[in-house]
Amino acid sequence: MSKRVAILGASGYTGLELIRLLLRHPEVEITALGTRQEENPHVSEVHPQLTGQLDLRLEPLTAEQLAERADSVFCCLPHAASAEAVAQLMEHELDVVDLSADYRLRDKDVYEKWYGVTHPDAGRLPSAVYGLPELYRNQIKASHLVANPGCYPTSAILALYPLLKAGLISPAGINIDSKSGVSGGGRTPKPAFHYPECNESLMAYGVGAHRHMPEIDQMLTEAAGESVEVLFTPHLVPMDRGILSTCYATPVGDVDTEGLMACLRETYADEPFVDVVDKPPTTKHVAFTNRCHLTARVVRGRALVISVIDNLIKGASGAAVQNFNLMQGYKETTALI
Numbered sequence: 001m002s003k004r005v006a007i008l009g010a011s012g013y014t015g016l017e018l019i020r021l022l023l024r025h026p027e028v029e030i031t032a033l034g035t036r037q038e039e040n041p042h043v044s045e046v047h048p049q050l051t052g053q054l055d056l057r058l059e060p061l062t063a064e065q066l067a068e069r070a071d072s073v074f075c076c077l078p079h080a081a082s083a084e085a086v087a088q089l090m091e092h093e094l095d096v097v098d099l100s101a102d103y104r105l106r107d108k109d110v111y112e113k114w115y116g117v118t119h120p121d122a123g124r125l126p127s128a129v130y131g132l133p134e135l136y137r138n139q140i141k142a143s144h145l146v147a148n149p150g151c152y153p154t155s156a157i158l159a160l161y162p163l164l165k166a167g168l169i170s171p172a173g174i175n176i177d178s179k180s181g182v183s184g185g186g187r188t189p190k191p192a193f194h195y196p197e198c199n200e201s202l203m204a205y206g207v208g209a210h211r212h213m214p215e216i217d218q219m220l221t222e223a224a225g226e227s228v229e230v231l232f233t234p235h236l237v238p239m240d241r242g243i244l245s246t247c248y249a250t251p252v253g254d255v256d257t258e259g260l261m262a263c264l265r266e267t268y269a270d271e272p273f274v275d276v277v278d279k280p281p282t283t284k285h286v287a288f289t290n291r292c293h294l295t296a297r298v299v300r301g302r303a304l305v306i307s308v309i310d311n312l313i314k315g316a317s318g319a320a321v322q323n324f325n326l327m328q329g330y331k332e333t334t335a336l337i
């Protein structure tokens, strides 16, 4: 049976990608698009790319209205604003995929330290599932609230989790050097993302303080079975979309390139969206797809894993559709490439 789906924050970049993906989904009808804009703009005014594809207006929507018009909601709002909305949606027994970071960190104190705000819905943290299907497929299937992972964490966790779990790399001294296209910052304008600021320029940001660090720590600690504290440094690259993470670690014992690659290949052999590749991948190899490409090497006694995703698809809206498919019992790959 098809599902009625609403998208909150539909005017943003992840909202646009979700609409594009869901228009191709045979089991979905998009019935409501949320905004704070009182003028109720038509979706084709907000996203001219969708002209002729969807006849719907964006509108401010209450949880009551959403409960009448939808079965599932994708929440594409900024942190904190998202949890305020999700709390009400859950009261109305809607299924939710939250693209913000509000339900990713299991410890409320860690969230409040790194995000600098009081968690609006901390009581619900234990019932949310971290939405990385490659790790939590069965839990996602049984969940009504999925916390879609961060874009950088998706790239780093898929690269490092299996190697830590297999004991092939040391939990100490992991370094993650990541680069993102500018759409990672969303459509809401910010000075550093203004064209003359970021074009023809490279910038490290959030150095030692980026909020994806504790998210990566949380998941890699689980993989290693002991505390992991990574050094994660993101960089802004003057391109529209894509993330490349180069992850450095210390190999354990005499593990070599073949050992790392064999572990990744075995882990992801049956995964529909993770490919272990021989040559170093580029962001263009996965652009506009829900795929992650990985490769690993041991060089001069150091291990490195290179991971690429499209931040807006596998790093956000594609992963959200993958999670939605699992929650609703649809084929996991529906509407995704």
Ligand SMILES: NC(=O)C1=CN([C@@H]2O[C@H](COP(=O)(O)OP(=O)(O)OC[C@H]3O[C@@H](n4cnc5c(N)ncnc54)[C@H](OP(=O)(O)O)[C@@H]3O)[C@@H](O)[C@H]2O)C=CC1
Binding pocket: 008, 009, 010, 011, 012, 013, 014, 015, 034, 035, 036, 037, 075, 076, 077, 078, 079, 081, 082, 099, 100, 101, 149, 150, 151, 183, 184, 185, 186, 187, 188, 311, 312, 315, 316
């Ligand atoms: N961009 C990316 O690559 C990724 C983004 N994410 C996360 O997904 C979520 C959406 O991101 P993205 O689409 O890029 O963001 P955008 O800034 O592009 O869109 C967010 C939308 O939310 C609405 N909004 C903004 N501020 C508020 C507020 N205070 N209260 C309610 N609504 C608000 C705005 O819509 P309007 O003005 O119409 O109300 C805006 O268009 C964020 O939590 C982001 O961190 C996650 C992974 C990757």
Ligand SMILES: CC(=O)N[C@@H](CCC(=O)OP(=O)(O)O)C(=O)O
Binding pocket: 099, 100, 101, 149, 150, 151, 152, 180, 181, 182, 183, 184, 185, 186, 212, 234, 236
């Ligand atoms: C280039 C850029 O700005 N990227 C964003 C991360 C992408 C994202 O939105 O992730 P969350 O869902 O965790 O917010 C940033 O560094 O904040």
